[in-house]
Amino acid sequence: MNAALNTGTAQRAASYYSASLNDQTQYPTLQGTVEVDVAIIGGGFTGVASAVELAERGLKVAIVETNRIGWGASGRNGGQVTGSLSGDEAMRKQMRARLGDDVDDFIWHLRFRGHDIIQQRVARYGIDCDLKRGHLHAAMKPSHMAELEGFATEAMLRGMGDQVELLDREGVRRHLDSPLYLGALKNQRNLHLHPLNLCLGEARAAHGLGALIFENSQVLEIIHGPRPAVVTAQGRIEAKQVMLAGDVYHKLEPGQLKGKIFPAMGGIVTTAPLGDLARQLNPHDLAVYDCRFVLDYYRMTADGRLLFGGGANYSGRDSRDIAGELRPCIERTFPALKGVPIEFQWSCAMGIVVNRIPQLGKLSENVWYCQGYSGHGIATSHIMGEIMAEAITGTLEQFDTFAGCSHIRVPMGDLLGNPLLAAGMWYYQMLEKLR
Numbered sequence: 001m002n003a004a005l006n007t008g009t010a011q012r013a014a015s016y017y018s019a020s021l022n023d024q025t026q027y028p029t030l031q032g033t034v035e036v037d038v039a040i041i042g043g044g045f046t047g048v049a050s051a052v053e054l055a056e057r058g059l060k061v062a063i064v065e066t067n068r069i070g071w072g073a074s075g076r077n078g079g080q081v082t083g084s085l086s087g088d089e090a091m092r093k094q095m096r097a098r099l100g101d102d103v104d105d106f107i108w109h110l111r112f113r114g115h116d117i118i119q120q121r122v123a124r125y126g127i128d129c130d131l132k133r134g135h136l137h138a139a140m141k142p143s144h145m146a147e148l149e150g151f152a153t154e155a156m157l158r159g160m161g162d163q164v165e166l167l168d169r170e171g172v173r174r175h176l177d178s179p180l181y182l183g184a185l186k187n188q189r190n191l192h193l194h195p196l197n198l199c200l201g202e203a204r205a206a207h208g209l210g211a212l213i214f215e216n217s218q219v220l221e222i223i224h225g226p227r228p229a230v231v232t233a234q235g236r237i238e239a240k241q242v243m244l245a246g247d248v249y250h251k252l253e254p255g256q257l258k259g260k261i262f263p264a265m266g267g268i269v270t271t272a273p274l275g276d277l278a279r280q281l282n283p284h285d286l287a288v289y290d291c292r293f294v295l296d297y298y299r300m301t302a303d304g305r306l307l308f309g310g311g312a313n314y315s316g317r318d319s320r321d322i323a324g325e326l327r328p329c330i331e332r333t334f335p336a337l338k339g340v341p342i343e344f345q346w347s348c349a350m351g352i353v354v355n356r357i358p359q360l361g362k363l364s365e366n367v368w369y370c371q372g373y374s375g376h377g378i379a380t381s382h383i384m385g386e387i388m389a390e391a392i393t394g395t396l397e398q399f400d401t402f403a404g405c406s407h408i409r410v411p412m413g414d415l416l417g418n419p420l421l422a423a424g425m426w427y428y429q430m431l432e433k434l435r
């Protein structure tokens with residue numbers, strides 16, 4: 001191995017998270033040739049969580065990241081770790097053929113497996129990421145309430161009665177100083193956290209276990225064969241196995257992957273620190289999202305700012321005025337915040353899959369991929385990291401359950417993918433008005 005320790009020019013994406021980092025480690029650019037057991041392309045949660053799992057199992061791993069660790073959606077998201085799985089109903093339908101009546105247990109287990117992995121990892125490696133418990137899923141109309149009641153009933157039946165509580169309008173007002181909601185499901189099992197600090201902490205943990213990490217190193221090509229390799233402008237990693245974890249940001253393997261995943265842009269802002277007002281607005285420090293298809297989500301940061309995200313833009317392009325778009329939503333949610341200064345705003349692409357089922361598969365005998373959590377990826381990426389590590393080390397059961405799902409591949413995806421998604425979302429927004 002002769003990888004030099006040069007660092008590169010890739011920058012962190014500007015956000016509240018990158019302004020409140022607690023780890024400034026800069027990993028080197030890949031130079032020369034390196035040999036490992038598993039080369040992972042992409043340093044978001046999927047790549048980093050898989051690296052920890054593999055390194056814990058004793059494999060020599062390398063992560064290769066175009067930008068910086070956590071540069072993509074993993075370091076710029078809402079920080080809410082909830083039991084919502086995008087695509088759960090589609091999964092249930094498709095997986096029933098393989099799992100039979102066990103499908104309901106399998107999906108329930110998936111809802112909260114990621115929470116356990118994250119909490120154990122934070123504890124084991126001492127990761128400082130403002131991890132907190134508590135979430136409200138808030139209803140804006142009676143049909144939303146009916147959905148929440150359905151979830152609460154299942155949660156009770158599955159032994160979570162001490163962790164979930166249905167709140168009526170007055171109950172919500174005791175938790176949020178907002179006039180918007182007629183009820184909510186409070187869930188003490190859900191979490192919220194500083195995602196970039198979690199991702200960097202996990203990268204540090206993987207590094208401590210012997211993983212190599214390269215930033216500023218875009219993989220340009222995957223070489224398939226009995227001994228696959230990934231190639232960057234200045235280096236090459238030869239591996240026994242390769243895992244592609246670039247989500248919506250990579251353009252690799254178009255022959256097999258183009259048209260399977262599409263970008264939706266999400267915008268987030270944070271206000272100036274709110275001081276005592278933060279506790280008045282949200283006294284139990286809960287993360288919140290509402291029940292709409294295109295929803296608002298928010299929580300307080302460790303330094304008492306409101307971090308608020310909402311909407312999604314399916315054009316695939318950045319919004320020009322995120323603060324302008326989100327300010328009316330903030331003021332509608334919390335009238336006390338009229339005119340509040342907004343100090344950070346950013347947007348980021350998330351990978352959307354047509355049927356919303358995470359896409360796991362093989363590109364050749366020893367080249368794997370895992371992508372597409374459709375906006376609910378913090379917990380899911382950690383579950384997938386575990387499933388991918390199991391698969392790469394020879395236990396294929398859960399991987400096969402996902403890999404056996406069929407996915408729509410949009411022909412001329414570059415051209416048609418985002419207009420189709422936009423039409424789909426318009427349809428769902430119309431349904432939202434009717435339900």
Ligand SMILES: Cc1cc2nc3c(=O)[nH]c(=O)nc-3n(C[C@H](O)[C@H](O)[C@H](O)COP(=O)(O)OP(=O)(O)OC[C@H]3O[C@@H](n4cnc5c(N)ncnc54)[C@H](O)[C@@H]3O)c2cc1C
Binds near residue numbers: 077297371380
């Ligand atoms: C605005 C927003 C809010 C969100 N809020 C939440 C939330 O509150 N809760 C939740 O659960 N989920 C949320 N999500 C979704 C979640 O963030 C993602 O599903 C998850 O982070 C995806 O992780 P990933 O590692 O697969 O992809 P990413 O984090 O996007 O990482 C992919 C990485 O691969 C790298 N890469 C790509 N191509 C190459 C290449 N050729 N060579 C080397 N590296 C490459 C990229 O630079 C990138 O760093 C949100 C997403 C967005 C955008």
